[in-house]
Amino acid sequence: MTEEQAPEEYRQPTQRSRWVISAIILLAAAARLYRIGEYSLWLDEVDTLYAGLHQIYFHPPLFLFATVAWSPLGINDGMLRLLPVLTGVLAVALIWRLTSRIAGRQAGIYAALLLALSPPAVHYSRELRMYVAMIALTLLSWSSLLSYIGSGRRGALAGAVLFMAALLYTHNYGVFVIAGLALSVTVLPPFRQSAKRALLAMTLTGVIYLPFFLSVVLFFSTRVFKAHYWAASVSWRSVYDTLLFLAGSYEPPMVHRKFLLLATLGLALWGVIRCPRRELRIVGLFGTAVPISLAIGLSLALPTSIFVSRYVSFAIGPLLVCAGAGLAAISARSRRLLLAGGVAALQFWALTYQYTNTFPEGPTLAIRPRKEFRQSAAYVAQRFRDGDTVAYTCESGALPAWYYLTYRNGLPTGHLVDLGGEYHARLSDKYNLDETVKQYPFIFPVPIDQALDGYKRVWLYATQWNLEGAGNDFYSKHRRAVIGWMKARYTLLEQRPFYGVDVYLFDIEQAAANPPSLTTGVSSANQQPPL
Numbered sequence: 001m002t003e004e005q006a007p008e009e010y011r012q013p014t015q016r017s018r019w020v021i022s023a024i025i026l027l028a029a030a031a032r033l034y035r036i037g038e039y040s041l042w043l044d045e046v047d048t049l050y051a052g053l054h055q056i057y058f059h060p061p062l063f064l065f066a067t068v069a070w071s072p073l074g075i076n077d078g079m080l081r082l083l084p085v086l087t088g089v090l091a092v093a094l095i096w097r098l099t100s101r102i103a104g105r106q107a108g109i110y111a112a113l114l115l116a117l118s119p120p121a122v123h124y125s126r127e128l129r130m131y132v133a134m135i136a137l138t139l140l141s142w143s144s145l146l147s148y149i150g151s152g153r154r155g156a157l158a159g160a161v162l163f164m165a166a167l168l169y170t171h172n173y174g175v176f177v178i179a180g181l182a183l184s185v186t187v188l189p190p191f192r193q194s195a196k197r198a199l200l201a202m203t204l205t206g207v208i209y210l211p212f213f214l215s216v217v218l219f220f221s222t223r224v225f226k227a228h229y230w231a232a233s234v235s236w237r238s239v240y241d242t243l244l245f246l247a248g249s250y251e252p253p254m255v256h257r258k259f260l261l262l263a264t265l266g267l268a269l270w271g272v273i274r275c276p277r278r279e280l281r282i283v284g285l286f287g288t289a290v291p292i293s294l295a296i297g298l299s300l301a302l303p304t305s306i307f308v309s310r311y312v313s314f315a316i317g318p319l320l321v322c323a324g325a326g327l328a329a330i331s332a333r334s335r336r337l338l339l340a341g342g343v344a345a346l347q348f349w350a351l352t353y354q355y356t357n358t359f360p361e362g363p364t365l366a367i368r369p370r371k372e373f374r375q376s377a378a379y380v381a382q383r384f385r386d387g388d389t390v391a392y393t394c395e396s397g398a399l400p401a402w403y404y405l406t407y408r409n410g411l412p413t414g415h416l417v418d419l420g421g422e423y424h425a426r427l428s429d430k431y432n433l434d435e436t437v438k439q440y441p442f443i444f445p446v447p448i449d450q451a452l453d454g455y456k457r458v459w460l461y462a463t464q465w466n467l468e469g470a471g472n473d474f475y476s477k478h479r480r481a482v483i484g485w486m487k488a489r490y491t492l493l494e495q496r497p498f499y500g501v502d503v504y505l506f507d508i509e510q511a512a513a514n515p516p517s518l519t520t521g522v523s524s525a526n527q528q529p530p531l
Contacts, residue, residue, distance in 0.1 A: 037078025088125025111324025271325030287318025371500030392416030397463030
């Protein structure tokens with residue numbers, strides 16, 4: 001059904017609704033901009049820029065290229081993150097447009113409000129990663145494909161092909177969105193016409209995607225499937241865990257997340273039941289349930305899990321389209337407004353955990369705490385002199401240190417040091433991609449004596465993956481072992497703790513007093529605590 005054929009309530013917005021959506025967009029911008037530059041870039045954010053600069057495609061290149069193009073404007077961390085912020089605000093306008101078209105004006109307003117304050121959507125709108133772009137491109141793909149199937153216009157076909165191809169070039173999980181879009185034509189009448197138009201759109205999209213698929217995807221698939229990929233193993237319970245993430249993100253307590261999940265799913269189901277438009281049911285089923293199930297099912301079938309909840313963040317849009325329709329379907333205005341306000345309050349409450357958890361005074365929970373890379377790197381940069389080098393104990397600190405020390409301050413690139421080859425063996429087992437990891441010289445493990453050879457002093461940048469763990473994981477042990485190895489051999493000139501990062505300065509030319517005899521290896525090196 002085209003827009004012209006739709007009832008009055010599904011047509012162009014009124015002046016009042018434009019004022020309301022403008023206010024919601026401002027709210028979305030405020031939620032995403034609040035203290036956006038207060039915390040350091042972390043590993044994955046820096047990797048987005050580095051991979052784009054050096055054309056390393058663990059992920060497809062579109063958002064990586066966009067980041068590189070944006071980076072000259074990114075004079076500080078907040079400005080660099082402005083790219084996902086703008087994309088996240090755009091997604092709010094897009095969900096309003098799509099939901100208004102298939103479920104009515106009121107539903108569009110409510111869906112926009114829910115996405116404006118959605119904890120995971122806000123989270124990834126504040127992080128230099130491609131996940132919020134997936135949300136926006138998923139909404140664009142659904143809107144343009146439904147428009148093309150309903151109207152047959154060439155402009156709509158061009159838009160559908162463009163946005164679906166852009167989605168595939170943004171993240172490998174875009175293939176599950178495309179699969180949901182393709183399967184949706186099985187219930188779109190008339191079937192023959194819908195299937196014919198969808199087949200044309202999918203074929204053109206595949207032609208555009210084919211060069212990247214042949215050159216990169218096949219290359220990685222032959223190697224990743226032989227490695228023990230870092231993602232946790234999955235089961236069908238992962239569906240529940242993923243829905244908890246889509247409704248409440250990571251930071252709030254579990255009870256809070258369950259309330260958000262109950263409210264979001266309840267509204268989405270009510271919208272699917274009560275909304276008369278077939279397109280809404282199609283978006284809900286084939287935009288959320290089908291692609292998530294396909295992603296989990298494939299991960300179960302493969303030798304190693306490749307499923308991570310944030311990879312299916314694209315499902316936030318279709319889920320909230322249905323939830324917005326559910327709010328609009330509540331007949332009593334007072335109840336509708338009360339429930340909308342209640343859900344928005346729950347979302348805002350969840351955001352307070354997110355804000356606290358990502359700033360120096362946090363975290364309130366042991367969930368993805370932000371390490372203070374910026375200040376620790378500034379401390380090193382101000383004291384760095386000729387004859388110095390930098391060494392890292394974990395890749396979680398090596399990439400951010402490269403960004404702040406080398407990219408921002410022009411210092412020489414350091415090395416991730418290795419004891420007895422154990423870090424290299426772990427990294428090789430994790431990715432089975434030595435030839436690609438070598439493109440990251442600062443995270444390719446180098447034997448510690450080789451990394452320090454020829455230098456006078458070394459700045460040891462000591463980090464680990466999990467600040468709140470028991471300290472018995474490999475990264476904690478490796479960190480302690482490297483610090484112990486250095487203290488046993490060289491004179492410690494100074495040390496400075498930052499949040500999540502410990503900085504040590506050693507004089508390599510001056511041996512430590514009475515150095516003990518140590519072997520090189522995580523399991524046998526001195527496990528002396530860092531501080």
